[in-house]
Amino acid sequence: MAQPTRRIKHATLASTVGTALEWYDFSLYGTAAALVLPKVFFPSDDPAIGVLSSLATFAVGFLARPIGGVIIGLLGDRFGRRQMLFVTLLLMSASSVLIGCLPSHATIGLLAPILLVVLRVLQGLGAGGEYAGAMLLSAEHAQAKHRGLNASIASVGNAVGSVIATAVFFLVQGLMSDAAFLSWGWRIPFLLSFVLAVAGFVIRMKVTDSPEFTAAVAERGVVRGRFADMFAEGGRRIPLAMLMSIAPNVLSYLPSVYALSYLATSVGTASWVGLVGIIIANLLKLITIPTAGWLSDRFGGKPIMIIGSIAGAVLFYPFFFMLDSGTPVIIWAALVMIFTLCCDMSLASQASMLSMLFPVRLRYTSVTFSREITGAIVGGTLPLVAAWLTGLGGGQPWLVCVYCGVLCLLCAAGTAALPRTDAHQLERDAAVSR
Numbered sequence: 001m002a003q004p005t006r007r008i009k010h011a012t013l014a015s016t017v018g019t020a021l022e023w024y025d026f027s028l029y030g031t032a033a034a035l036v037l038p039k040v041f042f043p044s045d046d047p048a049i050g051v052l053s054s055l056a057t058f059a060v061g062f063l064a065r066p067i068g069g070v071i072i073g074l075l076g077d078r079f080g081r082r083q084m085l086f087v088t089l090l091l092m093s094a095s096s097v098l099i100g101c102l103p104s105h106a107t108i109g110l111l112a113p114i115l116l117v118v119l120r121v122l123q124g125l126g127a128g129g130e131y132a133g134a135m136l137l138s139a140e141h142a143q144a145k146h147r148g149l150n151a152s153i154a155s156v157g158n159a160v161g162s163v164i165a166t167a168v169f170f171l172v173q174g175l176m177s178d179a180a181f182l183s184w185g186w187r188i189p190f191l192l193s194f195v196l197a198v199a200g201f202v203i204r205m206k207v208t209d210s211p212e213f214t215a216a217v218a219e220r221g222v223v224r225g226r227f228a229d230m231f232a233e234g235g236r237r238i239p240l241a242m243l244m245s246i247a248p249n250v251l252s253y254l255p256s257v258y259a260l261s262y263l264a265t266s267v268g269t270a271s272w273v274g275l276v277g278i279i280i281a282n283l284l285k286l287i288t289i290p291t292a293g294w295l296s297d298r299f300g301g302k303p304i305m306i307i308g309s310i311a312g313a314v315l316f317y318p319f320f321f322m323l324d325s326g327t328p329v330i331i332w333a334a335l336v337m338i339f340t341l342c343c344d345m346s347l348a349s350q351a352s353m354l355s356m357l358f359p360v361r362l363r364y365t366s367v368t369f370s371r372e373i374t375g376a377i378v379g380g381t382l383p384l385v386a387a388w389l390t391g392l393g394g395g396q397p398w399l400v401c402v403y404c405g406v407l408c409l410l411c412a413a414g415t416a417a418l419p420r421t422d423a424h425q426l427e428r429d430a431a432v433s434r
Contacts, residue, residue: 012138012150014207019134019157021200025096028165033058033258038125055383062380063122069368072129076364081137082209091195093128100190132367139355140210148352152293155347159285170275243369243414247309249341249379277335292348305415308345312410318400337417
């Protein structure tokens with residue numbers, strides 16, 4: 001008797017929980033870079049300079065992600081997805097714990113920010129291979145008709161990790177005086193990464209490797225893929241996949257990182273307002289991301305990505321208009337509008353398309369390269385560029401709106417040029433060819 005199939009696989013849930021614990025580290029740094037690290041590691045008479053310096057270290061992590069992504073991707077295509085997820089977990093958690101142990105600028109001077117940058121680079125190396133590995137492991141365990149749903153759920157792990165990081169940061173900050181928090185309290189969320197890392201290792205021990213990868217190894221043996229093979233076999237899909245990855249970065253890091261800094265420095269709201277808004281937006285992702293993944297299975301990833309990208313381009317100006325109100329409820333609605341609704345359409349459709357865009361033996365490398373190069377160029381620099389454009393605009397965010405809108409439209413154009421990869425379309429194409 002045939003066993004019933006599950007729409008959402010055990011491997012998807014297990015890898016997503018692991019991703020949530022791991023993404024706690026990366027999200028925590030983004031929050032701290034906007035609100036704490038400028039004062040601890042980059043003290044300056046001009047607060048804007050401290051913020052810009054701190055956001056620059058945020059960008060450094062993204063610049064390291066393509067390097068880590070390619071290295072981990074090549075190894076993942078050779079030895080399996082599961083093994084690499086242990087490597088990424090170790091890199092990210094160890095870096096976070098050590099950040100929590102770093103002496104401040106007041107203690108060791110210039111050496112403090114230098115060490116911070118080194119650890120941020122190590123964190124970026126791990127993050128470069130994490131999401132792609134979890135997404136591919138989930139997608140490759142799933143049936144074709146549920147592939148988009150399973151692939152997208154890895155992004156739920158990112159949201160859960162961000163909620164935990166923001167909530168812990170907010171809780172510790174709320175229980176302490178400002179002086180105590182800046183002195184040592186901010187370290188507690190980073191040190192907690194050790195406990196979460198142990199849990200992540202235990203959970204991932206129970207996950208088997210991808211059936212598609214295992215079948216490929218059984219058929220051809222372990223194949224040592226070359227970096228050049230990715231371009232030879234990927235062709236124009238590589239640059240188009242890079243364009244497709246623009247909107248997920250813009251719609252993620254503008255609201256979750258730069259908006260926190262903008263609210264604190266330009267609007268003058270208390271830090272808890274933005275943090276609560278990020279928590280609300282991330283909690284809603286538990287519903288919106290799987291829904292967008294299901295829609296990608298139903299209608300294809302391309303239309304969902306294009307809708308999300310164009311919606312973001314249109315809504316950036318209303319987003320900042322709502323932030324400028326200074327009213328908590330309106331600010332929270334703005335964050336949900338961009339960070340949840342628009343962003344999740346792009347994240348889910350990206351996962352759905354990338355998981356079927358490249359051949360199995362080069363898939364991990366191709367996905368990490370195309371995704372992380374764009375992440376470094378766009379996502380990592382976005383908070384810094386946005387802060388600079390706001391200053392250039394006399395404190396007004398209209399230049400930021402134009403910049404982000406153009407980026408999202410480029411994403412929509414690149415996505416439109418890609419072939420459809422949803423299971424239903426592939427089946428129809430195969431039937432026509434017969």
